[in-house]
Amino acid sequence: MKSLRTIVILNMILLISAGQAGAGNIAIKGSTTVLPVAQKIAEEFMKENPDIKISISGGGSGEGIKAIIDSTTDIADSSRFLAQKEVDLAVSKGVYPVPFAVAYDCIVPVVHPGNPVKSLTLDQLKAIYKGEIKNWKEVGGGDQKIVVISRDTSSGTFEVWEEKVMKKERVYPGAMMQASSGAIVQAVSNNKNALSYIGIGYLTANVKALTVNNVKGSEETTLNGTYPISRALYMFTKGWPAGDVGKFINYAVHPTKGQKLVKAAGFVPLY
Amino acid sequence: MNLNRRWIEKGMQWGLFLTAFASISVLVMIAFFLFTEGLPIFKKVSLKAFLFGQYWYPTADPTDFGIFPLIVASLAVTLLSALIAVPLGVMTAIYLAEVASFRVREIVKPVVEMLAALPSVVIGFFGMVVMAPLLQNTFELATGLNLFNAALMLAFMAVPTICSISEDAIYSVPNNLREASLALGATHWETIIRVVLPASISGISTAVILGMSRSIGETMVVLMVAGGSAMVPAALFDPVRPMPASIAAEMAEAPFRGDHYHALFATGMVLFGFTLLFNIIADIIANKYRQVGEATL
Numbered sequence: 001m002k003s004l005r006t007i008v009i010l011n012m013i014l015l016i017s018a019g020q021a022g023a024g025n026i027a028i029k030g031s032t033t034v035l036p037v038a039q040k041i042a043e044e045f046m047k048e049n050p051d052i053k054i055s056i057s058g059g060g061s062g063e064g065i066k067a068i069i070d071s072t073t074d075i076a077d078s079s080r081f082l083a084q085k086e087v088d089l090a091v092s093k094g095v096y097p098v099p100f101a102v103a104y105d106c107i108v109p110v111v112h113p114g115n116p117v118k119s120l121t122l123d124q125l126k127a128i129y130k131g132e133i134k135n136w137k138e139v140g141g142g143d144q145k146i147v148v149i150s151r152d153t154s155s156g157t158f159e160v161w162e163e164k165v166m167k168k169e170r171v172y173p174g175a176m177m178q179a180s181s182g183a184i185v186q187a188v189s190n191n192k193n194a195l196s197y198i199g200i201g202y203l204t205a206n207v208k209a210l211t212v213n214n215v216k217g218s219e220e221t222t223l224n225g226t227y228p229i230s231r232a233l234y235m236f237t238k239g240w241p242a243g244d245v246g247k248f249i250n251y252a253v254h255p256t257k258g259q260k261l262v263k264a265a266g267f268v269p270l271y
Numbered sequence: 272m273n274l275n276r277r278w279i280e281k282g283m284q285w286g287l288f289l290t291a292f293a294s295i296s297v298l299v300m301i302a303f304f305l306f307t308e309g310l311p312i313f314k315k316v317s318l319k320a321f322l323f324g325q326y327w328y329p330t331a332d333p334t335d336f337g338i339f340p341l342i343v344a345s346l347a348v349t350l351l352s353a354l355i356a357v358p359l360g361v362m363t364a365i366y367l368a369e370v371a372s373f374r375v376r377e378i379v380k381p382v383v384e385m386l387a388a389l390p391s392v393v394i395g396f397f398g399m400v401v402m403a404p405l406l407q408n409t410f411e412l413a414t415g416l417n418l419f420n421a422a423l424m425l426a427f428m429a430v431p432t433i434c435s436i437s438e439d440a441i442y443s444v445p446n447n448l449r450e451a452s453l454a455l456g457a458t459h460w461e462t463i464i465r466v467v468l469p470a471s472i473s474g475i476s477t478a479v480i481l482g483m484s485r486s487i488g489e490t491m492v493v494l495m496v497a498g499g500s501a502m503v504p505a506a507l508f509d510p511v512r513p514m515p516a517s518i519a520a521e522m523a524e525a526p527f528r529g530d531h532y533h534a535l536f537a538t539g540m541v542l543f544g545f546t547l548l549f550n551i552i553a554d555i556i557a558n559k560y561r562q563v564g565e566a567t568l
């Protein structure tokens with residue numbers, strides 16, 4: 001956090017000095033889920049366009065959208081579409097945020113490779129995370145207690161889970177918590193009774209992905225909309241993007257440029 | 272010449288004063304920052320609901336900011352680790368100060384202190400990758416990431432502190448006390464138990480409490496191996512989430528100056544309160560039972 005802030009401040013200083021040289025600056029702000037994608041794309045983009053400086057900060061989707069409405073940023077990262085309130089506020093200020101889907105987030109439930117269970121329904125997942133189903137035998141597995149592992153409540157991954165699986169109901173307090181997708185993989189691969197969830201980019205051979213409602217989470221099922229635990233990630237621009245911002249958005253959605261980096265960051269690319 | 276000397280003297284005094292003042296002012300500023308960022312949460316929840324609330328749902332709708340399970344987790348982990356670390360640390364100290372030969376002492380003491388040099392993330396990783404599967408398979412547990420594992424790892428970290436300070440305390444017991452005891456016909460063992468330990472009890476107590484205060488504030492280890500369930504533990508092998516783990520996991524992405532952010536700082540205040548309490552207790556013990564000369568025994 002602190003180092004991030006330092007980077008942002010350093011970027012600001014760079015921006016100011018670069019601004020004097022007459023080059024373009026782009027400010028990006030918003031969702032921490034989109035942050036790694038934006039960061040990767042920005043790094044490569046700046047290599048190709050050394051005269052354009054990009055500064056990126058997090059803060060959450062709401063902060064980013066607020067910043068675009070207040071015209072304090074050029075691009076807002078968001079892991080959700082605009083809320084009606086935000087649309088009204090934007091219109092009243094004469095700002096028209098334009099959405100660009102830049103990637104898809106696909107979250108898959110994972111278990112230990114030795115677990116016989118292959119598939120769970122959304123309702124079963126919800127009941128398990130609410131603490132109503134406690135034993136694997138209730139969902140077709142062995143007679144073992146289910147060790148429920150969740151992500152910390154601040155993470156974007158948890159946000160998707162809360163929205164698509166829990167439908168805003170609470171994960172029961174007995175669920176364990178890990179602070180990163182890497183830690184989840186570590187914990188699940190070491191525990192044959194564990195159930196957890198990670199972004200599709202973090203899948204390894206040490207954990208087994210479950211199908212949800214009999215749909216396998218993959219790039220294909222995410223893009224055709226059949227896989228239920230997925231969502232689009234957006235970049236919003238203020239009006240139709242032009243100049244440097246337009247160049248950046250074009251780069252981000254370019255199949256062999258930005259979208260390649262999206263995949264490298266653990267997300268599902270658009271094509 | 273004379274004037275010059277006086278100036279240097281004055282300059283030295285002020286220089287040292289400012290140095291001392293700098294570290295104090297940093298502490299005061301951190302505490303001030305902690306409280307200004309933490310107190311706003313009490314506009315939303317009462318102090319009682321915050322401290323004794325059973326549910327911690329900072330991002331749900333509606334939110335719940337009860338840190339009781341986190342406080343219990345912190346205390347449980349700390350006490351259990353003290354139960355493991357105190358006998359280990361104190362007995363090692365007795366061995367080093369009273370029994371071991373000079374050469375053994377010169378080798379073993381730095382090695383024990385080296386334990387303190389292990390980064391906590393390494394200990395946490397060890398707990399996660401080695402200890403957790405071991406515990407899980409040995410005791411047929413649901414999970415190896417739990418209260419006991421965390422306490423064990425924290426004990427590793429507290430042993431060097433406890434051992435090193437206790438050893439210094441035991442070592443500094445005046446030799447003529449030992450000689451008098453032996454001269455009265457006491458054995459080596461009786462001398463250690465009846466004379467040396469009582470004489471150094473204040474130093475040992477300080478060591479124990481400083482070790483515990485290190486345990487309660489330790490973050491990385493509990494984040495990695497405690498399991499993270501925000502629930503009051505019912506058993507030794509239940510997963511728990513101590514306060515520092517919650518702060519570390521959630522702070523990075525809590526919206527700046529939102530309720531969640533303030534609640535995490537308020538949790539930090541509670542944690543600060545506990546470590547302060549431990550340090551004050553250590554200080555009181557050190558002063559109250561301070562050994563003034565040899566006659567006080």
